[in-house]
Amino acid sequence: MPLKTYGVLIARAVDVRREGAGDSPHYQIHLTDDTGVHYRAAVNVLSQQKPAELLYLVDDDFGHPLTARLEDLRDGWNTLPSGPGGPGLDFVRGNLFDPAKMRVLPADRSGPDNDLADLLDHYVRRAVGDPRARLYLFGERWGPETGVKDKIFGFLPGDGVHDIHMNQGNSGRFSGDDGVWQDGGLLIRLPGDGQGADRWVGIFLAFQNQAWHTDDVTGHALGGVDTSRPAPGDRPVRIVAALVNPTGPAPEAETVTLLNASPAPADLTGWRLLDRIGQASPVPPGPLASGAVLAVPLSGGARLGNHGGEITLLDAAGLKVHGVSYTAGQAAREGWWTLF
16 A cells, blocks of 8 residues: 655754664654754665665756645645645656666765765755755655654654655565655755745655556556666657747647657557646657657647646557656747757
């Protein structure tokens, strides 16, 4: 079954604690919200299954429509609904980042700037030093634990969030945590200098044995297909551009452009394009030659809103081939193509 209580904690970081070697060490963050409630975020830096080192990706300038969907949430804990188009995270369906760019990093190693705890320290301690900065921690909540002190920072009552990592495609006993639109993650909102906009940092973690093609209902790894994480340059057909905001009144003739980067023709029969809430438009059937591009007019359901969204390409088997996202700022200029 999926996580029991999925959501996002929005709070100020006030302290950190690095745990040493053990079965499941964590990077611990002490936080407080605007009402003075204390929380602890336990971020995994090592897996209990082999291979133990985690996959990570950091986006120093995270630009995604998700950040706009978080604007109306309050400080403190926010329970999030499951499903596309909202503020929940899904590493497979949400087009948050390119999984091929994830890298492996040891949990803790002697020396500076060479392990996952060092990486988290680099960003979280900056947030600790600026009371205006806010952390957005996605995962499962525990507590409040009445009468029980927090085991790391000692505040009362114990309260916090864990599972701040990918929560689908698990193996073995952890498959019981699988679900869709319930992945964990850490976003840091750094305030602007008074002239520029706030900057967002996205930190995403996954276990090496997790699957990257999962069931759309259960989040379990799909059987009979290659569920491994895509390798760099391994996508033969990809989305390269979109006309999100065409010139003229609605209904607009929105278009998505595909490129076949492989040396062989690709048969697009049965392929589909999805919008941010999962509505689909068909891709014209037939072969797409090597190096050829195809402009696909959206029809039959998919729509590209001007306030930001996601575009996903599925093959005839319903497996994700490629996915991109765009922000409201990218869609603001009428008649301009957004490049990916």
